[in-house]
Amino acid sequence: MSDLLVVEDLTVTFPTTRGPVDVVKGVSFTVGRDETVGIVGESGSGKSMTSLAVMGLLPKGARTSGSIRLDGTELLGRPDRELRRLRGDQMSMIFQDPLSSLNPYYTVGLQIEEMYRAHRGGSRAAARKVAVEALRQVDLPEPERRVDYYPHQFSGGQRQRVMIAMALVCSPALLIADEPTTALDVTVQAQILKLLAGLRQERGMGMVFITHDLAVISSIATRVLVMRQGEQVEYGTAEQVFAEPRHDYTRMLLESIPRIDDPVDGEVKA
Amino acid sequence: GGGGGAAAPGTGAGTGASGGPGAPAATGGTVRILAKADFSHLDPARGFDGGVNNFYRLIYRGLTMFGAGPGAEGTKIVPDLATDTGTPSDGGKTWTFKLKDNLFFEDGSPINSESVKFGFSRSFDPEAGIGSPYGKLLLDAPKDYKGPYLDGDLKTIETPDDKTVVFHLKKPFADFPSALALANFTPFPKGTGAGAAFDTKPIASGPYKVASYQRGASLKLERNPQWKRETDSVRAAKPDAFEWTFGLDPATIDERMLAEQGTDTDAIGPSIQAATVARVQAPQIKQRTLSGLNGCTTYMGLNTTKKPLDDVRVRQAINYAINKDTVVAGMGGGALAAKGTSIQPPTVAGRVDYDPYPYNPEEAKKLLAEAGQADGFTLTLDTRPDPKMAAVAVAIQDALKQVKIDVKINNIDTSTYYEVIGTPAQQHDAAVTGWCPDWASGATFLPPLFDGRNITAKGNSNLAQINDKGINQRIDEIAAMTDVQAANAAYGELDKQIMKEAPIVPLAYEKLILLVGSNIAGAYQSNSFSGGIDLISVGLAKPTK
Amino acid sequence: MTLLRAKDLTKRFVSRGPLGAKAEFTAVDQVSFEVRLGETLAVVGESGSGKSTTARMIAKLMDPSEGALEFDGEDVTHAKGAALARFRANVQVVFQDPFSSLNPRHTVERILMAPLDYQGIAPDGGRRAHAKELMERVGLNPDHSLRYPAQFSGGQAQRIGIARALAVNPKLVICDEAVSALDVSVQAQVIELLRRLQRESGFSYVFIAHDLAVVRQIAQRVAVMSKGKIVELGDAEQVFGEPRHDYTRTLLAAIPRINPEWDRRRREKL
Amino acid sequence: MMARYIAGRLAWVLLILFLVCLFTFIIFFTLQPDPAVMICGKTCTQERINEIHAVLGLDEPLLTQFFGFLFGIFAGRDYGQGANLVHCGAPCLGYSFQTGQSVWDMVVDRLPVSATVAIGAAVLWLLIGIAAGLLSAVKEGTWWDRTAMGLALGGSSVPNYVLALALQYVLVVQLQVLPFPRAVPFADDPVVWFQSYLMPWIVLATGYACLYSRLTRANVIDTLAENFMRTARSKGLSPALTMRRHALRPALTPIATIFGMDFAALLGGALITETVFGLNGVGKMAADSIYKNDQPVIMAVTLLAAFFVVVGNLVIDLVYTRLDPRVRITAK
Amino acid sequence: MAVVAYSPSTSRARVTSALLRDRGAVLSTAFLSLIVLMAICAPLISAITGHGPNDFDTAAVNTDLGGVPHGSLGGISAEHLLGVEPQNGRDILARIAYGARVSLLIAASATVLTTLLGVVLGMLAGFYQGWVDQLICRVMDFLMAFPALIFMIAILSSLPQGNRPVLLVLVISFFGWPYLARVVRGQTMTLVNREFVEAARASGASTGALVFKEILPNLRSSLIVMTTLAVPGYVGTEAGLSFLGVGVQPPTPSWGQMIFSSVGWYAVDPMYFAIPGGFLFLTVLSMTVLGDRLRAAFDAGEAS
Ligand SMILES: Nc1ncnc2c1ncn2[C@@H]1O[C@H](COP(=O)(O)OP(=O)(O)OP(=O)(O)O)[C@@H](O)[C@H]1O
């Protein structure tokens, strides 16, 4: 089985007044079909930049080097025109901050429909049905009505689910999920994770899953990449990373996980 | 000449032309006229300015008219509908006219003494009679007579038979035939023209009638078949049609005339702008120009009721101090203006050419010192903000600076200018303005400007507000003369007499430069119509073109 | 001592459909609770259950459709002018969507100085230094004080929001998913900071979160919301230990956990 | 609720038009020069002025005149007496002091010209302005951006009348690609019609196109920086759709505001352009009437312009709440 | 993060240094300073060249040809550095210098005043909505309903002479602000609903602070465009009004008047138009470039 996504020695550089700054430094990982790679790491360590680099959506001025191959074709340096056909269809992304990532001028329904129609064509009515279905899939209450709501009319978690629904509507080969469940309560989160796992199996979808919730990673990822300050500090199978972490930082991370059954700090309670 | 106050420099004269435009015109074709603004009124009782008076002659006929031809020919009074220029009796107080035969209106009805009476009485209508004031000024009429529409027939005009009309005047008026050449003495079929009917659909008596008229946009004239050439010895009426285009920008007109695209070869424009003067110097273009005086005087009135202008020496000093060459430069240079010396412009009959106050700042200083104004004073000068007038004002300001008179320029909006300066209560020390005679004689120039008894609280034209017994008396004496020629000569002398008092500073006589299409023929400037091309004679050289 | 008391807060949203048809939706339904001085009340619950809306109402950013709000013994339901200013000085908010709540045209420094500005507070050592100190406290590089929000990662932006809330010395901080985008180590650091402030300065918190483990660590009392209502409210011990409501139980059951086998192996190695 | 809002606004429109009427009336009938003096001409007496006053109805008290005017608009009125009597049917805006024409007829005559000028120019400047602004924003910093914005700047610093004459000089006099404009109706000769209106369109559109392109550019650049633009791109939409739907709507919403105003104002006549090109529109009529102090015409032009602007603003407000959903919800 | 610690003292210093490194910004500033200097030193310039702004020099023009200046390039010579006006031969340099005083003063103050009024009232309307909005909007409707040019003429011609430039500024601003205010209001209405405004409110921002500190910076792009373009617009308005006789009183020179009166001469004496036109264009260009660069410098933050 050939790998779906191969990232090799990826570096992302931003120019600043004090000279260029590397925010991602030589990151390499692969995502196979029907596989989930989890990325964890410090906040600001370059997780989002890595995924944006894969999508070819880095902010203006950012430079990249290394190699990103999707299904064997190199993505870096490809003209936007060709990347565009892949985006949404072959690879799609759930962004971290849902409110600012949704266009406030349009109903969420339209924003889902347009993506579907861009790749699959068809009538508006058909696309709308797909959008309602997608919203139902992510457990949004009253999808028929909510499809005509504007982003600001949703709660944080609901917006996040809208983003998920949108990313999935064309059943992409590769899904990059940047903290897709942070705003979701655990029950909904569990449902979404189940949904994603189902899709992965069903369609052989590869997935990059960025989260801070190590428990979530442990339950869905086959391989885990740990990042810190733009560098890749550890990369291995989930079992290896969680059971036998090699790097101090990984260990430290695993140590800091708050646990529901941990004894609670007595001082505060007093 | 010159009615609407806003268009002060209005009527006048011009010199003849030679070459292209002067060549004889052939019959037929359409003469096109490019104009900035539409005519004020097609109803001759309402309109009264150089431009529209010239136009009226194409569609209307009167008892008398100005002759056709360059120079003095154009100011000569000749009979039109009448067989002669009238027979005075009762010492010039009663005038009898006989009509020619075979005269018809556009609608086929005959032009008879009734229609003459009716047409004349229209100028008493409060609504229609806003044009030339001469009907009301001269004709004897019942007090409070309000025109034919409200008060019926004007009984004081007698019509003993179809061909004879007898007028009774308020007082003797030797120049009555000249006054009759004005368009408000136009006959009309009895009962027509109520309201503003003639402003859109006039009833023609002349060689042309209105074919179509879109206000502000265009006016087309076509031949009037009811006009019989044999009854009219003056109008050449060569073209088959005239077409006006109104509302054009002056700069655009100049460009069009220079470029001569398409039918613009058959076109006539208004006087060119100063900026265009240099461009018409090329021989092939210069050949297409006509140039001459517009028959008006541009002057600065000095308000003699204000101190220190009440002192004749101060007024004389100002006359000496102003360098008229800079004034002429400001008006566009020698091509567009000539230095002003006397009150009356050169086109007026009987005018004497003299220069009482040649440029002499030393003399001015001396006079001011005598008057105790050696240190100068401040003078407020009213002017209009149009570029030409502004340039004149600045030239005056510049000139008076050297005799320590500080000129404050007070710009008054063009639309209100004449109202303000014509209201003695609002008038300042001095004002730049102009005057054009209604016909080429001192009778319509000096009395309105200098008769002290004409000073009114509103609409005053005696800007100097001079009320000099000697002048007033002389005006009455000349008015009583029955010999028009002698009267004109007397006005020439009166001009000198007035300038001794220096109530005004004659600044310049404006000139026109007319650029016509290369196919225009029979064109000359008429001294009776502000130097405009005489429309009754103009035509095309090659009408088929 | 009660710091804040919410009584029967209700929020109804009226939205118009495309044809102008009105639809009313009760987002928060008769919610009552109190926050005591120096305590942390956690609000957990279903996504879209009205947590953020409740937070907005108690922060007086949105008028309740019904109900009353009392702060420090004073009725502030309709507070205006000086009373409102007093309230604002004492109550700060950390928003759920990190980027949308930061003015894109202001530098971080300015964002952090703004509350001081607005409340006319001049800290010792100057406001600029204060801003830098705040950045350090939440684990941001103070050298980045002149950057704009768009130049930060999601977690960093969230920390800017937290730092802003702490810029003045409030009595109550309302944290709407304030730590959801932070990696566990930074999260621990921030939670420790919050707790320290509570210990030292007696801050109270209304802490909205999905991560029950975090809630467990920080909250003395917990409110569980579902469908606009508080379904359970009690001591953390009790809610986590012996949940009464079905929904609470579902919630607790759905908490993801790291494969215990891996965890065990890792701990053994230590 | 929308219906009530619109009804309320319409009431305001009427009130504002009434106020505009009143102010215009006061300003032009009291502060302005006496038209009788202008009509009266050179050899004028107080008597004749009084006579003209009576004819024009200026001898009546101001308020009577004002309400006569208002009444005339809704019910028509009679002018003159005896054989001179004319009935002026509603909507009666009176008769021009200068030409005696019915002002309503004058307006109806000229409105099509002004509307043609305004609509043509608006289409042109919207197309050019927005396209250029959009392109500049997308290619921010490139030579295209610099050139286009430099041109936009140049274009907006050239006064209308200068541009008009320069265009005429170049296109008509020098290159002779266009004839001198003459306002013929479309039906008469579509080619000449188009050629004649082309220059006025260009002249009017230039200034606006410059403004709009710069505004579009600024707003689009702001919008492009938004996170949701990244989302749109992530969906693999065509750049055209991305731009048109996601960038333009937020960027153009504020531009819609000024477009409404600019367009409405133009319908009231483009004073300078119409004058320069000799187009017989409302603007030229306004210029002429000011020059001649023709108060009834000034009143009519003012009212007409006011009407368009007020209605234009109403439309903008309604459209604005449609354009931005966040505003719609909170506009209680 | 892995960057050497280096702390620029203030954002102002950073912006200044960024501007100093920008050629466009430096050139623009230089040009604007030149113009201001010229305006201030106008009498000095006149004294040095020996030509006042209203001194006729009929020797410099050909009075027989309608007054075209002698020599090529509109009479540019050692005597008249920028040539002379056709017809009366006034020195263009002197008139440009004196004209800068009037034109720039009027245009700049009118721009400042309209911007001030437009921004403040527009933002208040957009922010408060409700009756404040209604009130301000109705006033705007009312003011905009008047065809501005017609009314400026009517009002200016009936106002007492007084201080013309001041009157002009007042009248222009009075009719000008609603245009800007409407745009500002619209954008404010959108911005008010953004979450960061809510955040500022929660931080205790007063209404004034919300409006001016939080929302205003987000209006910057539109404002820069509209204000820089307002300047030539007002120079044009001033010219138009002056031409119609209600603006500054001749012979006081102003750029607008010069451009207006040069229009007719474009074919014979193009320099007459090119010089004041060029000055106006460069001034506006400089202002826009400076505005753009300023915004860029502010926006840049640390990056690029
Ligand atoms: N402006 C609005 N108009 C209409 N409905 C709204 C509006 N704002 C919020 N809602 C609805 O109110 C409900 C509660 O929203 P709220 O943001 O309080 O949820 P939440 O508990 O914070 O959820 P989450 O955990 O997902 O952030 C949601 O169903 C949402 O759709």
Ligand SMILES: Nc1ncnc2c1ncn2[C@@H]1O[C@H](COP(=O)(O)OP(=O)(O)OP(=O)(O)O)[C@@H](O)[C@H]1O
């Ligand atoms: N436009 C920019 N200019 C300069 N630096 C930037 C820019 N955008 C992001 N950065 C920096 O790049 C680094 C990586 O950001 P990224 O968004 O990838 O972090 P992340 O791993 O996703 O963090 P989080 O978990 O907080 O979302 C951060 O330190 C951030 O400050």
Ligand SMILES: [Mg+2]
């Ligand atoms: Mg991130």
Ligand SMILES: [Mg+2]
């Ligand atoms: Mg929420």
Ligand code: NI
């Ligand atoms: Ni006249």
